[in-house]
Amino acid sequence: MSAIIKPTDYKALLDMGQTEKGIKLIKDFFQQNLSTELRLRRVTAPLFVLKGTGINDDLNGVERPVTFPIKDLEETQAEVVHSLAKWKRLTLADYKIKPGYGIYTDMNAIRADEELDNLHSLYVDQWDWEQVITKEQRNIEFLKSIVRRIYAAILRTEYLVCESFPCIKPFLPKDIHFIHSEELLKMYPDKSIKEREDLICKKYGAVFIIGIGGKLANGEPHDGRAPDYDDWTTVGENNLKGLNGDILIWYPTLSRAVELSSMGIRVDKDSLLLQLEIAGKLERKNLYFHKKLLNDELPLSIGGGIGQSRLCMVLLHKAHIGEIQASIWPEEMIKECKALGMNLI
Numbered sequence: 254m255s256a257i258i259k260p261t262d263y264k265a266l267l268d269m270g271q272t273e274k275g276i277k278l279i280k281d282f283f284q285q286n287l288s289t290e291l292r293l294r295r296v297t298a299p300l301f302v303l304k305g306t307g308i309n310d311d312l313n314g315v316e317r318p319v320t321f322p323i324k325d326l327e328e329t330q331a332e333v334v335h336s337l338a339k340w341k342r343l344t345l346a347d348y349k350i351k352p353g354y355g356i357y358t359d360m361n362a363i364r365a366d367e368e369l370d371n372l373h374s375l376y377v378d379q380w381d382w383e384q385v386i387t388k389e390q391r392n393i394e395f396l397k398s399i400v401r402r403i404y405a406a407i408l409r410t411e412y413l414v415c416e417s418f419p420c421i422k423p424f425l426p427k428d429i430h431f432i433h434s435e436e437l438l439k440m441y442p443d444k445s446i447k448e449r450e451d452l453i454c455k456k457y458g459a460v461f462i463i464g465i466g467g468k469l470a471n472g473e474p475h476d477g478r479a480p481d482y483d484d485w486t487t488v489g490e491n492n493l494k495g496l497n498g499d500i501l502i503w504y505p506t507l508s509r510a511v512e513l514s515s516m517g518i519r520v521d522k523d524s525l526l527l528q529l530e531i532a533g534k535l536e537r538k539n540l541y542f543h544k545k546l547l548n549d550e551l552p553l554s555i556g557g558g559i560g561q562s563r564l565c566m567v568l569l570h571k572a573h574i575g576e577i578q579a580s581i582w583p584e585e586m587i588k589e590c591k592a593l594g595m596n597l598i
Contacts, residue, residue, distance in 0.1 A: 257586065258371045258507050263572050263594045266420045275418060275569045276577060280561060282413055284357065284380055286406035287559070291355060291384055291399070296344060298358035298381065301331045307540030308343070310336040310479060316366045333363045336558055338482040339542045341383035342519060346551050355384030360558065371507060371573045372563065374580045379563075383556030391518050391553065393463065393489040396496055397431055399555060400461045403514065404429045404500065407564070414568045421570055424505055426458035433493045434464040434475035446475055447510075454503040454510035464495025465515070466528075480528035481537060482556075483517035487524050506570050513564055516557020522547055573597060 267275055287293065301321075302308045309318060309332050318332040334340070337360050344356055360381040367373045386395070408425060415423050432453060441449045454460050466478030466485030476499070478485055483497035497517020504511040520528060525546060529535045537543050545551050562578040565571075573590055575582055575597030582590075582597055590597050 260572050266570050276565045279565050283410045290402040290406050293355045293357040293382055296356045296358050301333045304330040304332045307542040308339050310338045319363045319365055335362055337381040342551050342554050345385055350385045352385045352387050357382035374574050376580045378561040379558040381558045383554050385552045386555050411568055429459040430457035431461050434462050435469050435493050438469050450510040454501050459502045461498050461500050463498040465497055467494045480532035484520045484524045486527050504567055506572055514557055514559040518555045
C-alpha cells in the first residue's frame with residue numbers, strides 16, 4: 254500500500270451532504286464550460302471494448318486491463334477501458350466532425366494495478382475530449398492556446414465554488430506557466446521527476462509541462478506515454494520534441510503538485526510509425542485503429558482527459574480522492590484516513 258500524505262491539522266470544510274452538492278455543481282458547470290470553450294458535443298462512450306483491436310489505451314504498457322469473456326460472442330474477450338484516447342478519434346471520423354469542433358464524454362474506467370493513495374483510485378472518471386484540427390495547427394502555439402482555454406474554464410469553476418461555499422477560498426493563480434520537460438530537467442538536474450514537478454508547481458502555482466513520453470537528455474522520459482495517441486516525437490519550439498503535456502497545479506492542502514489533465518496533439522502517420530518503432534511495437538500496424546490511421550481514414554486531432562474526481566477534490570479542498578468518489582480501499586487505509594479527518598466514501 255502506498256504511503257498516505259498526512260496534512261497537518263486537516264479538517265474537511267464541507268460535510269458529506271455539502272460535498273455531494275459541490276461535486277454536482279462542479280461537474281455540471283465545468284463540462285458546460287469545456288464544451289463551450291472548445292466547441293464540443295457530448296457523446297455516449299463505451300465502458301469496454303474488444304480485446305485485440307488496438308482501441309484500448311495501454312497507458313505505460315504494463316497495466317493489466319480488466320477482461321471478461323462475452324457469452325454471445327463465443328467467449329470473445331472484452332477489456333474495460335483504461336481511457337478513450339483512441340476510441341474518440343474513431344468517433345470523430347464516424348460523426349464526420351469538422352476542424353474546430355469535437356466531442357467530449359464521461360469516461361469511467363477501472364485500473365486494477367493502480368497504487369492507492371490520496372490521489373489514485375481503482376476507479377477513474379474523467380472528461381475525455383477530442384477536437385478535429387488542421388495540419389497547420391499541429392504546433393506548440395496551438396497546443397498552448399487550448400491549454401489556456403481549459404485552464405480558464407477551471408478558474409471560472411473555482412470562482413463558482415467559492416461563491417457557493419464561502420468557507421472555501423481560491424488558491425489557483427490567474428495564469429498557467431509553460432515549460433518543456435527538458436528545460437525542467439536542466440533547472441533541477443539532481444531532482445527526481447516528482448521533485449521537479451513539485452518545485453516548478455510551487456513556484457508558479459499552475460504549470461503545463463510540455464513533452465511527455467520521449468527520452469530526455471538523461472536517457473529517461475519525464476513520464477510514460479503509449480506510442481499510438483499523443484505525439485511525443487515531433488520537434489516543436491526551441492528544437493525540443495513533443496506536442497503534448499500535463500496540466501499540474503500546486504495543491505496547498507497536500508503540499509504537492511497534482512496533475513489535473515493529460516493531453517496533446519495526436520500522432521499523424523509519420524509520428525505513429527516512428528513512435529511504434531521506438532517502443533518496439535511495430536506489429537500494432539496491423540490492428541484495427543492503426544490501419545485506419547495509416548490509411549488516412551481518421552482526422553488529425555488534439556485531445557485529452559480531465560480528471561473529474563481529481564478536479565472536485567482540489568476545488569473542494571479535500572485531502573483524499575476517496576472523499577469524492579466511492580471506491581474500494583484497504584481496511585487499514587480507511588481507518589488511518591478516518592483518524593486524520595478524511596472520511597472515505
